[in-house]
Amino acid sequence: MSAACCRTAPPETLYAGFCRTLATGVLWLVLAAAAVAAPPVAQLGPGVQELDLLPHLSVLEDPGQELQLRDLLKPEAARRFVPLGGRTASFGYSRSAWWLRGSVTNTGDQPRDLVLRQSYVLLDYFDLYLVDQGRVLQRWTTGDTLPYSTRPIPHRDYLFPLTIAPGQSLDIYLRARSEGPVNVTLALYAPEALVPGLGAEQLAMGALFGSFVLLAMCTALLYGFVRDEAFAYYLCYVLCYGGYMAVFNGIAQQHLWPETPSLWGVGQVVLLMLALHFLLLFSRSLLRAKGRSRWLDRAFGALQVAIFTLMLASPFVSYGSLVKPITVIVAITVFMVVAIGISGLRARQAAAGYFLLAWSVFLGGVLLYLVKSVGLLPHTWLTQYGFQIGTIFEFVLLSVALGIRVKEIRQQSRTDSLTGLANRSRYDELVEHAFAQAASAGTTLGLLVIDVDHFKHVNDTHGHAVGDRVLEGVAESLRRQLPPQAVASRYGGEEFVVLVPRTDGPALMTLAEQLRRAVAASSPAIPVTASIGVASTEDHAFADPRGLFRAADEALYAAKRTGRDRVVGWNDDLPRHPATPVAVAP
Numbered sequence: 001m002s003a004a005c006c007r008t009a010p011p012e013t014l015y016a017g018f019c020r021t022l023a024t025g026v027l028w029l030v031l032a033a034a035a036v037a038a039p040p041v042a043q044l045g046p047g048v049q050e051l052d053l054l055p056h057l058s059v060l061e062d063p064g065q066e067l068q069l070r071d072l073l074k075p076e077a078a079r080r081f082v083p084l085g086g087r088t089a090s091f092g093y094s095r096s097a098w099w100l101r102g103s104v105t106n107t108g109d110q111p112r113d114l115v116l117r118q119s120y121v122l123l124d125y126f127d128l129y130l131v132d133q134g135r136v137l138q139r140w141t142t143g144d145t146l147p148y149s150t151r152p153i154p155h156r157d158y159l160f161p162l163t164i165a166p167g168q169s170l171d172i173y174l175r176a177r178s179e180g181p182v183n184v185t186l187a188l189y190a191p192e193a194l195v196p197g198l199g200a201e202q203l204a205m206g207a208l209f210g211s212f213v214l215l216a217m218c219t220a221l222l223y224g225f226v227r228d229e230a231f232a233y234y235l236c237y238v239l240c241y242g243g244y245m246a247v248f249n250g251i252a253q254q255h256l257w258p259e260t261p262s263l264w265g266v267g268q269v270v271l272l273m274l275a276l277h278f279l280l281l282f283s284r285s286l287l288r289a290k291g292r293s294r295w296l297d298r299a300f301g302a303l304q305v306a307i308f309t310l311m312l313a314s315p316f317v318s319y320g321s322l323v324k325p326i327t328v329i330v331a332i333t334v335f336m337v338v339a340i341g342i343s344g345l346r347a348r349q350a351a352a353g354y355f356l357l358a359w360s361v362f363l364g365g366v367l368l369y370l371v372k373s374v375g376l377l378p379h380t381w382l383t384q385y386g387f388q389i390g391t392i393f394e395f396v397l398l399s400v401a402l403g404i405r406v407k408e409i410r411q412q413s414r415t416d417s418l419t420g421l422a423n424r425s426r427y428d429e430l431v432e433h434a435f436a437q438a439a440s441a442g443t444t445l446g447l448l449v450i451d452v453d454h455f456k457h458v459n460d461t462h463g464h465a466v467g468d469r470v471l472e473g474v475a476e477s478l479r480r481q482l483p484p485q486a487v488a489s490r491y492g493g494e495e496f497v498v499l500v501p502r503t504d505g506p507a508l509m510t511l512a513e514q515l516r517r518a519v520a521a522s523s524p525a526i527p528v529t530a531s532i533g534v535a536s537t538e539d540h541a542f543a544d545p546r547g548l549f550r551a552a553d554e555a556l557y558a559a560k561r562t563g564r565d566r567v568v569g570w571n572d573d574l575p576r577h578p579a580t581p582v583a584v585a586p
């Protein structure tokens with residue numbers, strides 16, 4: 001496998017093709033404007049604990065990657081370096097090797113033990129040389145195409161220990177080359193100044209990956225409860241994206257595969273492609289976009305093929321050759337996800353707003369990182385970690401969108417899909433609650449059981465589809481006539497129940513009569529009638545909701561027996577329904 005395929009530059013490389021020329025042009029304009037004189041030597045006084053070396057560095061681009069340190073140690077080579085002039089050392093994407101040099105002098109009277117830190121590590125090759133009056137004192141060759149053991153201090157960042165004697169002046173040369181963006185962030189630290197900062201960063205990383213783990217666990221649990229595929233896809237997305245972030249941040253390299261850099265690049269591509277795959281499945285499932293738009297469905301299918309092709313190619317093709325296809329796939333996926341969000345918004349999907357907000361925040365963070373990567377923004381805490389910060393907010397907002405999905409699922413489980421009324425299990429909950437409330441408040445609860453007459457005949461004559469439309473019409477007519485305190489449910493088949501709290505007997509019978517007429521008028525093309533049985537806790541102290549229902553059902557039975565298309569109120573003298581036991585008195 002080529003060395004190039006072992007690199008671990010981020011896939012945002014991806015956006016870089018078109019930015020590279022622009023970034024390099026801007027950089028060189030800036031550099032040309034800066035003074036050509038050598039930058040000042042960094043002075044390391046006795047109290048200095050931290051020293052940013054960027055203002056003291058000069059840069060030399062080596063487009064052919066031909067230069068060696070010995071070429072640069074020649075006196076005439078000094079003129080080829082251009083001072084950074086206090087600008088950021090972000091060189092974007094290029095095939096060049098970038099040489100930087102600077103000098104630091106210990107102006108104190110004590111030797112200083114220091115750590116030189118390069119905090120941007122996604123570089124294929126990073127060579128550092130310490131030179132004293134033309135003599136090379138120390139050389140390190142590391143980078144993310146080389147095993148972890150090439151790092152003098154095993155840490156995510158490149159950390160190099162060095163000692164400067166009193167009055168000594170050290171020249172620092174470094175060479176950076178990468179298929180991804182090249183950023184140099186060189187600074188010197190006294191160990192006591194560095195350690196607390198590293199501790200805080202480790203804590204932040206722990207929080208980031210801890211939140212991935214927690215999110216994955218919560219999503220897995222939720223999936224266990226709701227069994228909705230959106231949660232399964234989201235879980236896979238969180239795991240793959242978390243794995244990708246672990247490689248991107250150097251955590252996987254440090255803790256999982258320290259001596260196998262060939263895995264880093266391939267792992268990064270595979271994890272990213274899997275994350276995109278599950279993201280698309282999740283977005284479609286969450287916003288129920290499948291089948292909504294033919295072109296979105298086709299684009300989804302084509303993208304899946306491209307994602308898997310690229311993933312399977314990654315172990316065999318150099319990363320350099322994959323950068324452009326990855327760029328295109330990431331860009332199209334982002335476009336697709338936003339398009340799915342907008343189509344969800346148009347279809348009035350409640351979760352779509354949060355979904356789109358999550359992506360806007362995430363893309364904002366990625367944009368900050370990319371603009372920094374191509375050298376248009378300085379390397380700061382916000383631009384470096386914009387990606388991670390955007391990710392956290394994205395996951396929080398997507399979880400809210402999933403919460404809305406749970407609410408929808410709950411709602412669906414209580415609603416009858418044909419008529420949109422409460423379903424039988426929701427009725428069971430409602431009647432328990434209403435019965436208990438009426439009992440404790442000393443008010444009445446009325447119950448109407450409504451059954452469409454000879455409905456079998458409607459089905460047999462016109463077919464089930466027409467029968468369904470008739471049932472929808474009946475439900476709609478009930479909904480329109482109900483007073484605010486009443487709730488209608490579909491009990492099953494062509495039978496409906498209406499709970500009517502706080503309503504006396506005559507008003508209950510009047511309402512039942514209104515509903516009977518409404519049903520009769522609900523379907524002019526296919527005339528239907530309904531029989532209604534009425535019972536109320538006002539007439540009898542029923543022991544439980546089942547007693548109330550049995551009474552109303554007996555009244556319905558009486559209505560059917562006596563000719564249908566009528567309302568009958570329950571009383572003790574009514575003949576018993578053969579299928580129901582006697583109503584139980586307290």
Ligand SMILES: Nc1nc2c(ncn2[C@@H]2O[C@H](COP(=O)(O)OP(=O)(O)OP(=O)(O)O)[C@@H](O)[C@H]2O)c(=O)[nH]1
Pocket residue numbers: 418451452453454455456457459463464465466467468471492493494560564
């Ligand atoms: N179209 C349609 N038909 C349904 C649905 N649920 C139940 N049915 C039909 O409703 C009919 C009920 O028939 P029966 O129980 O014999 O009652 P009926 O014909 O209304 O007669 P009576 O109640 O005695 O007036 C059956 O043909 C069921 O197939 C449904 O969701 N859609």
